[in-house]
Amino acid sequence: MSTAEKILQRHVESLCTNARPAARTVALLPDAKRRAALKAAATAIAAARSAIEKANALDLAQAERDGLSAAMIDRLRLGGKRLDSLIADLRQVATLPDPVGQVLEKRTIAQGIKAEKISVPIGVVAIIFESRPNVTIDAASLCLRAGNACILRGGKEAVHSNRALATAFRAGLKKAGVNPDVVQLVQEQDRALIPLLLSRDDALDLVIPRGGEALIKAVVACSKVPVIKHDKGVCSLYIHAKADLRMALSLVINAKCQRPGVCNAIENLWVDQTVAKSFLPALSKALQKANVEVRADGRARLMMPNAIRATVEDWTTEYLSLTLAVGVVDNLDDAILKTETFGSHHSDGIITRDVKAAERYLAEVDSACVYHNASTRFTDGGQFGFGAEVGISTNRVHARGPMGIRELCTYKWLCRGKGQARE
Amino acid sequence: MSTAEKILQRHVESLCTNARPAARTVALLPDAKRRAALKAAATAIAAARSAIEKANALDLAQAERDGLSAAMIDRLRLGGKRLDSLIADLRQVATLPDPVGQVLEKRTIAQGIKAEKISVPIGVVAIIFESRPNVTIDAASLCLRAGNACILRGGKEAVHSNRALATAFRAGLKKAGVNPDVVQLVQEQDRALIPLLLSRDDALDLVIPRGGEALIKAVVACSKVPVIKHDKGVCSLYIHAKADLRMALSLVINAKCQRPGVCNAIENLWVDQTVAKSFLPALSKALQKANVEVRADGRARLMMPNAIRATVEDWTTEYLSLTLAVGVVDNLDDAILKTETFGSHHSDGIITRDVKAAERYLAEVDSACVYHNASTRFTDGGQFGFGAEVGISTNRVHARGPMGIRELCTYKWLCRGKGQARE
Numbered sequence: 001m002s003t004a005e006k007i008l009q010r011h012v013e014s015l016c017t018n019a020r021p022a023a024r025t026v027a028l029l030p031d032a033k034r035r036a037a038l039k040a041a042a043t044a045i046a047a048a049r050s051a052i053e054k055a056n057a058l059d060l061a062q063a064e065r066d067g068l069s070a071a072m073i074d075r076l077r078l079g080g081k082r083l084d085s086l087i088a089d090l091r092q093v094a095t096l097p098d099p100v101g102q103v104l105e106k107r108t109i110a111q112g113i114k115a116e117k118i119s120v121p122i123g124v125v126a127i128i129f130e131s132r133p134n135v136t137i138d139a140a141s142l143c144l145r146a147g148n149a150c151i152l153r154g155g156k157e158a159v160h161s162n163r164a165l166a167t168a169f170r171a172g173l174k175k176a177g178v179n180p181d182v183v184q185l186v187q188e189q190d191r192a193l194i195p196l197l198l199s200r201d202d203a204l205d206l207v208i209p210r211g212g213e214a215l216i217k218a219v220v221a222c223s224k225v226p227v228i229k230h231d232k233g234v235c236s237l238y239i240h241a242k243a244d245l246r247m248a249l250s251l252v253i254n255a256k257c258q259r260p261g262v263c264n265a266i267e268n269l270w271v272d273q274t275v276a277k278s279f280l281p282a283l284s285k286a287l288q289k290a291n292v293e294v295r296a297d298g299r300a301r302l303m304m305p306n307a308i309r310a311t312v313e314d315w316t317t318e319y320l321s322l323t324l325a326v327g328v329v330d331n332l333d334d335a336i337l338k339t340e341t342f343g344s345h346h347s348d349g350i351i352t353r354d355v356k357a358a359e360r361y362l363a364e365v366d367s368a369c370v371y372h373n374a375s376t377r378f379t380d381g382g383q384f385g386f387g388a389e390v391g392i393s394t395n396r397v398h399a400r401g402p403m404g405i406r407e408l409c410t411y412k413w414l415c416r417g418k419g420q421a422r423e
Numbered sequence: 424m425s426t427a428e429k430i431l432q433r434h435v436e437s438l439c440t441n442a443r444p445a446a447r448t449v450a451l452l453p454d455a456k457r458r459a460a461l462k463a464a465a466t467a468i469a470a471a472r473s474a475i476e477k478a479n480a481l482d483l484a485q486a487e488r489d490g491l492s493a494a495m496i497d498r499l500r501l502g503g504k505r506l507d508s509l510i511a512d513l514r515q516v517a518t519l520p521d522p523v524g525q526v527l528e529k530r531t532i533a534q535g536i537k538a539e540k541i542s543v544p545i546g547v548v549a550i551i552f553e554s555r556p557n558v559t560i561d562a563a564s565l566c567l568r569a570g571n572a573c574i575l576r577g578g579k580e581a582v583h584s585n586r587a588l589a590t591a592f593r594a595g596l597k598k599a600g601v602n603p604d605v606v607q608l609v610q611e612q613d614r615a616l617i618p619l620l621l622s623r624d625d626a627l628d629l630v631i632p633r634g635g636e637a638l639i640k641a642v643v644a645c646s647k648v649p650v651i652k653h654d655k656g657v658c659s660l661y662i663h664a665k666a667d668l669r670m671a672l673s674l675v676i677n678a679k680c681q682r683p684g685v686c687n688a689i690e691n692l693w694v695d696q697t698v699a700k701s702f703l704p705a706l707s708k709a710l711q712k713a714n715v716e717v718r719a720d721g722r723a724r725l726m727m728p729n730a731i732r733a734t735v736e737d738w739t740t741e742y743l744s745l746t747l748a749v750g751v752v753d754n755l756d757d758a759i760l761k762t763e764t765f766g767s768h769h770s771d772g773i774i775t776r777d778v779k780a781a782e783r784y785l786a787e788v789d790s791a792c793v794y795h796n797a798s799t800r801f802t803d804g805g806q807f808g809f810g811a812e813v814g815i816s817t818n819r820v821h822a823r824g825p826m827g828i829r830e831l832c833t834y835k836w837l838c839r840g841k842g843q844a845r846e
């Protein structure tokens with residue numbers, strides 16, 4: 001083993017050794033104490049404002065030197081109002097109802113034993129993310145609210161900002177009398193650390209990767225720990241034969257343009273052939289006005305002469321930009337088939353006045369969130385009333401779709417008897 | 424790539440290609456049709472009885488030639504009454520309430536959109552198991568009841584039996600007009616197939632390994648697909664200072680001896696120092712009578728002179744046999760600490776008349792099932808009233824503890840709006 005490897009190995013060992021007792025402590029803390037710890041962390045971050053802004057300036061300067069895009073640099077920025085709202089969000093998480101200890105189910109099992117299914121923290125959660133440094137605080141606060149310990153590994157572009165934030169958060173925990181190892185930040189930026197960490201299924205209970213496809217693939221490939229992916233969204237709307245076309249127009253524009261760089265924005269639009277002629281020319285104009293580039297199939301291009309011809313790749317691409325793939329479909333069945341074939345099962349919607357058609361679409365489209373007459377942009381923990389979210393799960397098990405503090409819990413069965421033995 | 428590798432690769436490709444459309448079909452089948460398919464499978468297995476028994480005889484003969492233990496050979500056996508009860512169980516699964524399409528939660532989200540969280544099948548479930556051929560039918564029937572397609576890979580000792588069972592099951596499906604690929608059996612026994620199959624996270628949604636530690640480790644090490652482990656049970660009872668000692672004696676004997684080879688039998692017993700003197704001599708006699716070998720710590724051996732001295736390994740060993748590790752603990756805290764440190768977080772119990780102590784134990788012991796005054800042997804889908812079980816999950820996410828048809832479902836959000844766009 002090289003010296004570099006030894007350093008990584010030792011760091012992983014220390015993270016894992018500290019995490020389990022910290023998880024046990026925080027799992028058993030009463031609600032009031034977890035709330036107080038979050039408030040103390042918010043106060044500590046406010047007090048460390050100048051240190052955090054200095055650290056962020058270092059990251060921004062490095063990003064300039066490295067020639068990162070303006071969008072990337074903007075995502076790194078953490079001064080002024082952004083720091084204010086980060087602190088406000090943190091205080092808000094403290095006000096969320098306790099997700100731990102909730103009775104999820106009661107049943108009388110064999111021989112009259114009373115069983116109660118109650119929510120408990122998952123334990124140790126690793127979160128691996130890119131660029132935006134505020135994720136450090138989001139993830140730490142949501143994990144703590146749900147009684148979990150976390151190990152955070154942010155992107156190298158935000159290394160100074162993340163350190164300053166985590167240091168302040170841990171200082172707050174200490175002040176509140178809580179083991180600061182409830183929140184640990186990975187200190188070594190070497191990517192070789194990730195497989196070492198994720199092989200430790202003895203010490204970690206869950207890993208959540210948040211970032212681009214490459215990051216998620218890398219995590220899935222090397223993890224022995226259960227992974228909840230926050231993977232790409234190839235979302236769509238389908239304009240049914242009986243759609244209110246004014247509503248359709250407004251929802252397509254909203255779902256594509258209101259914030260194109262996010263996973264719940266649409267990338268594909270399917271238009272029923274019976275309304276293609278009446279809908280597409282008006283849509284074409286509206287999209288042009290909104291600076292949306294259109295990739296269309298042969299039938300759609302007849303009514304959208306400015307559109308580029310779509311290739312097969314277009315239907316499965318997450319543009320994350322003002323680009324939209326438009327196709328004409330034969331009918332509801334065809335729309336469901338294409339949504340299922342090309343989409344990523346994240347968020348999809350139908351626009352129609354026909355309730356029967358809508359219900360078939362809702363039943364048959366197998367996505368985390370399926371919409372009738374609403375924008376796909378609502379797939380979001382905040383919009384769902386979860387208070388805050390770790391992200392949007394694209395897994396099919398445990399947590400699917402918006403993931404809040406409830407989804408950071410698991411459960412256990414408490415069984416109360418009177419001496420019953422198995423016969 | 425060698426010819427052997429090409430054959431495996433082609434087989435995996437075919438399993439994966441068939442599974443997704445089959446999963447889609449079965450997910451959309453109405454309840455009555457899924458019930459009918461299960462009944463048809465039961466009828467087909469009854470009709471194929473002689474073929475199944477012939478196949479089983481081949482496996483038994485091979486097992487004799489290979490010198491397998493009597494216990495192993497017994498687990499392979501599938502004739503007569505065992506086949507009757509397998510068919511009866513299959514018919515019983517058809518009578519379980521439909522776990523699919525249940526409304527798990529309703530909430531009004533942003534701007535008055537009505538969101539409904541409903542249960543849906545997970546999709547394609549791979550189950551990798553050892554020896555007992557009846558798992559083929561258990562797994563197939565539970566997956567189908569919950570609207571999932573499955574890919575089954577049984578142990579090589581049961582290869583003929585598994586093939587005969589799967590062939591009959593698929594014939595039943597065909598007769599009921601259901602795509603037989605809802606249940607696929609891996610045909611190649613080469614272990615090299617497993618990593619190839621489990622790298623296909625595009626085609627599989629979940630893998631459940633059932634078997635010994637080596638199997639589970641191998642699956643976790645190579646899987647890109649989410650894994651729900653059915654891992655070992657190092658379960659315990661704690662005899663508290665205020666225990667009813669007659670109840671304690673009967674529950675220790677039940678939890679250890681009623682069926683020692685299963686995961687919910689106890690391996691460790693913790694006895695409070697205040698009752699050690701009054702409890703251990705009587706226990707010693709009772710265990711001797713039941714042919715249980717005792718491994719005890721220093722304090723326990725003072726009252727159990729026949730016991731072997733326990734080593735550190737004893738406290739973490741799943742004996743699966745008539746062996747019990749016995750230790751004396753200082754108090755409730757010590758008992759909780761030792762249960763948490765050495766146990767596998769499967770099933771643990773406290774025996775006491777002191778409700779306060781019991782509630783602390785229930786709250787602080789972090790196991791899938793925690794008992795007060797009852798045997799740990801109740802951790803079982805049948806005992807919990809789930810009708811049937813795929814097994815006992817030792818994962819911390821999604822499904823924890825007994826896993827029935829409900830735990831073979833995930834959910835999706837249906838969102839019904841009136842044209843709402845995100846602001």
